[in-house]
Amino acid sequence: MTQRRPRIGVMGGTFDPVHHGHLVAASEAAAQFDLDEVIFVPTGQPSFKQHQDVSPAEHRYLMTVIATASNPRFTVSRVDVDRAGTTYTVDTLRDLLASRPGSDLFFISGADAIEQILRWKDADHLFTMAQFVAVTRPGHVLSVAGLPPDRVSVLEVPALAISSTDIRARVRAGHPVWYLVPDGVVQYIAKHGLYRGPDDE
Ligand SMILES: Nc1ncnc2c1ncn2[C@@H]1O[C@H](COP(=O)(O)OP(=O)(O)OP(=O)(O)O)[C@@H](O)[C@H]1O
Numbered sequence: 108m109t110q111r112r113p114r115i116g117v118m119g120g121t122f123d124p125v126h127h128g129h130l131v132a133a134s135e136a137a138a139q140f141d142l143d144e145v146i147f148v149p150t151g152q153p154s155f156k157q158h159q160d161v162s163p164a165e166h167r168y169l170m171t172v173i174a175t176a177s178n179p180r181f182t183v184s185r186v187d188v189d190r191a192g193t194t195y196t197v198d199t200l201r202d203l204l205a206s207r208p209g210s211d212l213f214f215i216s217g218a219d220a221i222e223q224i225l226r227w228k229d230a231d232h233l234f235t236m237a238q239f240v241a242v243t244r245p246g247h248v249l250s251v252a253g254l255p256p257d258r259v260s261v262l263e264v265p266a267l268a269i270s271s272t273d274i275r276a277r278v279r280a281g282h283p284v285w286y287l288v289p290d291g292v293v294q295y296i297a298k299h300g301l302y303r304g305p306d307d308e
């Protein structure tokens with residue numbers, strides 16, 4: 108009898124901060140694609156946010172650990188945080204495949220990110236390394252034109268109109284972020300005084 112290959116979700120993001128939109132997307136993908144694990148991978152230096160002031164990687168990594176701690180299927184990887192230079196998904200997938208040989212990877216991403224994928228580094232190669240799951244995101248009508256249909260799946264997730272940009276703006280303005288992010292992340296943001304500085308957009 109052939110053994111089932113492990114099915115691993117990979118949720119890459121800047122996670123500045125991680126929020127319930129990310130967690131719901133990962134949970135829904137895990138259920139729909141029968142995933143054994145979802146690995147959250149905070150970026151090191153994100154390639155499309157070079158002109159944006161992004162919080163230090165250790166803060167984003169620790170908030171992601173706090174947010175995912177209660178789910179036994181969710182884990183967090185440091186591969187992108189620990190690799191020097193700009194983060195590219197081709198490197199993320201290569202490193203994760205090396206640590207989990209024989210697994211099938213499912214890269215979970217918002218519709219906005221998947222639409223840009225043909226501009227990502229080594230785009231053609233990416234589709235040989237993972238299946239791509241494009242989750243619907245409020246405010247984005249997904250167009251998968253030009254993407255290989257057998258390697259990209261569209262997944263409807265419960266609409267949560269939450270973005271990290273909005274959370275940072277709320278903190279700066281002194282508005283609450285309870286229930287937009289996990290409780291531990293609210294406390295982490297307050298404890299370390301994150302997002303109090305001038306507008307970073
Ligand atoms: N509310 C949401 N619903 C579904 N997918 C989401 C949601 N928010 C973010 N995503 C997806 O999660 C991935 C990581 O997102 P990211 O860390 O950049 O968060 P963000 O909220 O988009 O951040 P920012 O507002 O700073 O750009 C991306 O693929 C993004 O499209």
Ligand SMILES: O=C(O)c1ccc[n+]([C@@H]2O[C@H](COP(=O)([O-])O)[C@@H](O)[C@H]2O)c1
Nearest residue numbers: 119120121153154155195196197227228
């Ligand atoms: O590989 C690339 O060229 C590339 C370009 C833009 C974004 N990505 C990845 O897409 C994921 C979401 O990125 P972001 O910037 O929307 O948080 C994250 O894992 C990034 O590393 C990857």
